[in-house]
Amino acid sequence: MMPRLLTSLALLIIVGTMPFWIYIPAIVIAVIFFPFYFEAVVLGFLVDVLYGQHISQGLSFVFPFALFLSIFIVVILPVRERLRLSY
Amino acid sequence: MISVFSPLWKGENAVAIGFRNLATFFKSKNALIEENQILRDKLASSELTNVSLQTISDAENSLLVNFGRASTNKLIASAVLVHPPQTPYDSLIVDAGAVDGVSLDAVVSLPEGPKIGTVIEVFNKSARVKLYSSNGEKTNAVLERSNVPVSLLGRGGGNFEIALPRDVAVEVGDKILSGSLAPTIIGVVGDIEMKPTDSFKKIMVRSVANIYTMRFVVITP
Numbered sequence A: 001m002m003p004r005l006l007t008s009l010a011l012l013i014i015v016g017t018m019p020f021w022i023y024i025p026a027i028v029i030a031v032i033f034f035p036f037y038f039e040a041v042v043l044g045f046l047v048d049v050l051y052g053q054h055i056s057q058g059l060s061f062v063f064p065f066a067l068f069l070s071i072f073i074v075v076i077l078p079v080r081e082r083l084r085l086s087y
Numbered sequence B: 001m002i003s004v005f006s007p008l009w010k011g012e013n014a015v016a017i018g019f020r021n022l023a024t025f026f027k028s029k030n031a032l033i034e035e036n037q038i039l040r041d042k043l044a045s046s047e048l049t050n051v052s053l054q055t056i057s058d059a060e061n062s063l064l065v066n067f068g069r070a071s072t073n074k075l076i077a078s079a080v081l082v083h084p085p086q087t088p089y090d091s092l093i094v095d096a097g098a099v100d101g102v103s104l105d106a107v108v109s110l111p112e113g114p115k116i117g118t119v120i121e122v123f124n125k126s127a128r129v130k131l132y133s134s135n136g137e138k139t140n141a142v143l144e145r146s147n148v149p150v151s152l153l154g155r156g157g158g159n160f161e162i163a164l165p166r167d168v169a170v171e172v173g174d175k176i177l178s179g180s181l182a183p184t185i186i187g188v189v190g191d192i193e194m195k196p197t198d199s200f201k202k203i204m205v206r207s208v209a210n211i212y213t214m215r216f217v218v219i220t221p
Helices: A002-017 A020-033 A039-051 A064-081 B002-025 B029-066
Strands: B076-082 B091-094 B107-109 B115-122 B127-131 B138-143 B148-156 B159-165 B175-178 B185-193 B200-207 B216-220
Touching: A002 A020, A002 A039, A002 B002, A020 A039, A020 A064, A039 A064, A039 B091, B002 B076, B091 B115, B091 B216, B138 B159, B138 B185, B159 B185
Parallel strands: none
Antiparallel strands: B076 B091, B076 B216, B091 B127, B107 B115, B107 B216, B115 B127, B138 B148, B138 B175, B148 B159, B159 B200, B175 B185, B185 B200
16 A cells, blocks of 8 residues: 555656656556555546646546546456556 | 645645755855846846837737727736646636636736637636647747738647648748737747648647746736
8 A cells, every 4th residue: 555655646746746757657657666656646636637628618628637547447448357466 | 525635735836935045045156146147137127028029019909099999907916837748738717716817717827928828617716827839739820920810729748730731931930920000929930840741741840928037927817
């Protein structure tokens, strides 16, 4: 539980300070590494809220990265079962 | 959410400036003297250019005043809190907001003049800016060489694309100006792609602003 929490905190700081080509792969790697890493959706939502565009348009497609991560978490579940990972 | 992260971004900028000054401290005396001389020469040259451009600008302004189209000189200076590559899309977050008089759709430009984008969201003490080079963003502009109106299509990363009939004369290095009464440069033609069978040519334009190192912008409310 502790590594997962620490990773989430580290990713939160990375999202706030680092370039996208660091935080996006880092979140994707965390999703692969931890089982059902739903915190990634919150981080994706944060990225969309902080850096996204058209956030004020109610019905438009406003959270693309959060949606991508939601789908990725579900898709990666059966793949993870076939991989040998520590957590 | 932006207001929660703003102190972090402001602190980050302060740390970056501190490190830049630290690097200067360790430079050798000779290198500093040499750099100083180069900068003095550049400054003198820039001042001369500035004076000559100011004369032209004054003449243009007086002409516009005579025709009742004087431009409003109210500008809001603002520091850039976040710029690409921290933002995955071509957008900025600046530290001026509704309190400072920033309004929606206000034009954002570099302190030197080139227009770079518009305000798409205003918060109390900050605002979000969408750059003209954002993917899919269309901007009206003029190709300086032949005065042809063009539609710049943003391609991200400070790049644009234009489709023009093959007979229109364009060369690498041509300037693209904003389509306003007082035009400013938006970009420079970087590459031209055309196959012998095409009736249109694809022109790649790069923004004059380096969106990856931007520190200050000016907002026209």
